[in-house]
Amino acid sequence: MKKDKKGISRRNFTQLSAAALGSIPLMGFDKSLLNTRPNPNDDIKVNLFSKHLQFLDYNEMSEAAADMGFDGLDLTVRPKGHVLPERAAEDLPKVISTMKKFGLLPTMMTTNITEANDPQSRQVLETASALGLTHYRTGWLTYPEEKTIQQTIEVHAQKLAALEVLNKKLGLYGGYQNHAGNHVGAPIWDIPQILKNTSSLHMGCQYDIRHAVVEGGSSWQLGLRLVHSYISSIDIKDFKWGQKDGKWQPINVPLGEGMVDFDSYFKLLKKYKINVPVSLHLEYDLGGAEHGGSKITIDKKEVFAQMKKDLTFLKNAWQQAE
Structure with missing residues (x-):
């Protein structure tokens, strides 16, 4: 039986089901006690963003990801996702069970969660924790025109600090993604301010190098230097002007x-000793799969071939970087 690094049976841990959710808040069981960051020179664990397999059901999606060589799936648990937030208690156990059947690790999910006191958000996080998921991406935050940037930062800092309290209780690691455009996190310098009330462990940043380069040009290294201690997960994609x-x-x-x-x-990343869960995104033309389409206009084998090509590039690039 495979065991965690601290000797805890992974099988026993992940066999928690949605039926046990009522006891989760009382358990105070912190999965951070079971997790240590891998050696930065170890292979990375790559999860395929399930948005790009929205045209497949749970079984077909899991089988395809496993056949391509992915370690897991970054599940969309949000409106129009593979799992709708209002059905997380019923459907998330089904997709996790299917993933495990094909040897995929339940690690990551992408959500629309921004509020710790929202009942539906709490249920999603409690369900995810009970099923063994560890990392999630939050929803988007904005800079409303009627408030100053600094006023908004203070409001968001309180929100994410409250989320960290819940995350710690559930043993989860939240991450806010930096996204190019007029978004919170786009300029990078605002992320440490928004996370100033957190420990950066249970509420950090899902770092996106594509968006960082769009916004930072040739200075993206400075942004990474600024936020590297907050990075809890990363997503990968590429672009050109x-x-x-x-x-x-x-x-x-x-x-x-x-x-x-x-x-x-x-x-x-290796210099900063960062080896965290990776979500691979494919945002270029894939017959609609890039946008999360429920139907695609090209053969799914073409989509799978491109996904595997990007996965191979990613793993080789990581191994070759010294």
């Missing part, structure tokens, strides 16, 4: 074909 409809804009491309310097990036 180009013209579309007469306007210059970022155009998404397969890994290695764009402007992201993966060798420099991975060398810095």
Whole structure:
């Protein structure tokens, strides 16, 4: 039987089911006691963002991800996702069970959660914790025009601090993604301010190198230096600048074909001793799969081939970065 590094049976732990949710708040069981960060030179664990397999059911999705060589799935547990938040207690156990059948690890999910006191959000997190998931991405935060940037930062800092309290109780690691555009987290410098009331362990950052390079150009290394201690997970994609409809804009491309310097990036991650769960995103043309379409316009074998190609590039680039 496979055991965790501290000798706890992983099978016994992940056999918790939604039926046990009522006891979760009383358990105070902190999975951080069971987790230590892998050696930065170890292989990375790559999860496929399930948004790109939205055209498949749980069984087909899990089988495809396993066949391609992924370690797990970054499950969409949000509106229009593989699991709807209001049905998390019923459907999340089903998809986790299916994933395990194909040898996939239940590690990551992407949510729309921003409030610790929202009943539906609490149920999603309690369900995820009971099923052995450990990392999740929060929902988006905004900068409303009627408040100053600093006023909004203070409000968001309180929200994420409250989420960290809940995360710690449930043994979860939340991450807010930096996203290019007029979004909270886009300039990078605001992330430490928003996370200033947290320990950065149970509520941190899901770092996105694609968006960091879009916003930071050649200074993205400084942004990474600023936030590296907050990184709890990362997502991976690539882009290049180009013209579309007469306007210059970022155009998404397969890994290695764009402007992201993966060798420099991975060398810095290893320097900072960061080896955290990875979510692979494919935002370029995949017949609608890139947008989470429930139907696609190309053969699914073409989609799978490109996913495997990006996965191979990613793992090779990580191994070669020294």
